[in-house]
Amino acid sequence: MATGFYTHNDCLLHEMGQWHPECPARLQAIEDQLIASRIDSLIERESPPLAEDEALLRVHTQAHVDYIRGLSPEEGYAAIDPDTSMNPHTLQAALRAAGAAVAATDAVIEGRYDNAFCSVRPPGHHAEPARAMGFCLFNNVAIAARHALEVHGLSRVAIIDFDVHHGNGTEAAFAGDARVLMCSFFQHPFYPFTGADNQAANMVNVPLSARTTGMVMREAVDLMWLPRLHAFKPEMLFVSAGFDAHREDDLGNMGLVEADYTWLTQQIRTIADRYAKGRIVSTLEGGYNLSALGRSVVAHLRALADI
Template sequence: MATGFYSHADCLQHEMGQWHPECPARLQAIEDQLIASRIGELIERESAPLADEAALLRVHTKAHVDYLRARSPQSGYAEIDPDTSMNPHTWTAALRAAGAAVAATDAVIEGRYDNAFCSVRPPGHHAEPARAMGFCFFNNVAIAARHALEVHKLERVAIIDFDVHHGNGTEAAFSNDARVLMCSIFQHPFYPFTGADNQAPNMCNVPIAARSKGMVVREAIDMIWLPRLDAFKPQMLFVSAGFDAHREDDLGNMALVEDDYAWITQQIRLVADKYAKGRIVSCLEGGYNLSALGRSVVAHVRALADI
């Protein structure tokens, strides 16, 4: 099974201050673990292109795109919200992150890869159509999913989100869109305090209590996600792959381990093999303990590549 691995050095240039957990070292930690595990030799590396404005506008308002472009500073930082800011390289990094997701979607649909992982930052799933927030500027997975629907004319896609935080931006982009089924697990109550109530019919959000271990999450996926995915029969799956529900990650308070991420990915792959010709595009979201992040991504990519 051929797995594409999309990244770009520009994604290392975005940073929001030395104190900030969403830091360039996250991608370096992933690279270190890929080398240590030796699976880096078994995946196909691709350089992420810049997303064009047309791709962004399939999800985001023009006012939002123009606002971020205008806010991009010549030096220092431009604050977007109390924990989200831009440096002079953020705009380009955000275009690379979204561009990776779009390019991976093209490659998987065209059959060059069975699936792909985008090792990119900034992350995306909190970015709403008209608002950047929660470390996120453009919603990479939403942009990729909309590209599959509107450019490649797929009729049904599923979005899987296992970050410790609810993907409020993705839900805002696709709520009540019958072409999209979003399945998510997230710690609740927790930032951004959305997802548990008033779900649209195409949302399958499963709030999980703090301190929950992997068996709780596996049972929820087995009993709630998988029947919905079987009924929906997606033609492609997109993954918001956040690893901050790991027991070593201080930004969440859940207790998943690498084996849980491998199991979740295997379930996603089984659905993709059954209904979607194996087509999966996964994009990095959270994960802030550097060692746990690197190990978890290796487990995820191993399961994607079936190695």
């Protein structure tokens, strides 16, 4: 099984201060673990293009795109919220991250890869159509999913989000859209304090308490995600792959380990193989303990590539 791996050095240039957990070292930790695990040679590397405004505007408002472009500083930092800021390289990194998700979607639909993983930053799933927040500027996975629907003409896509934080931006983009089924679990109550109430019919949100273990998560996926996914029969699956629900990650309080990410990815692949010709595009969201992040991404990639 051919798995594409999309990344770019531009994504290393975005940083929000030495104190910030969403840092360039995250991508470097993934690269280190790819080498240590000896799977680097078994994936196909791709250098993604910058996203065009046309792709961004399928999810975001023109005012939002203009705001992000206008905020980009020539030096220093420009604050979006207390946790999110831009440096002179952030805009380029954000366009590269969204461009990776779109390019991976094209490659998988065209049959160049069975599936793909985008090792990019900044992340995206908190970015709403008209607001950047939570380390996120543009919603990479939503942009890719909308690209599959509106450019490639797919009828049904599923979005899987297993970050420790609810993907409020992705839900805001697709709530009520019958072409999209979004399945997520997340720690609750926890930032951004959304997702547990007033769910649209196409949202399968599973709030989980702090210290939830892999066994509890797997039962929830079995009982709540998988029946809906089988009934929906998606033509392609997109993954917001956040690894901050790992028990070693201090930004969350859940108890998952690498074996849980392997199991989750295998369930996603089973659905994709049955209904979607195996088509999956996964893009990095959270994961802030560097060692746990690298190991978890390797587990995810091994399951995607079936190695």
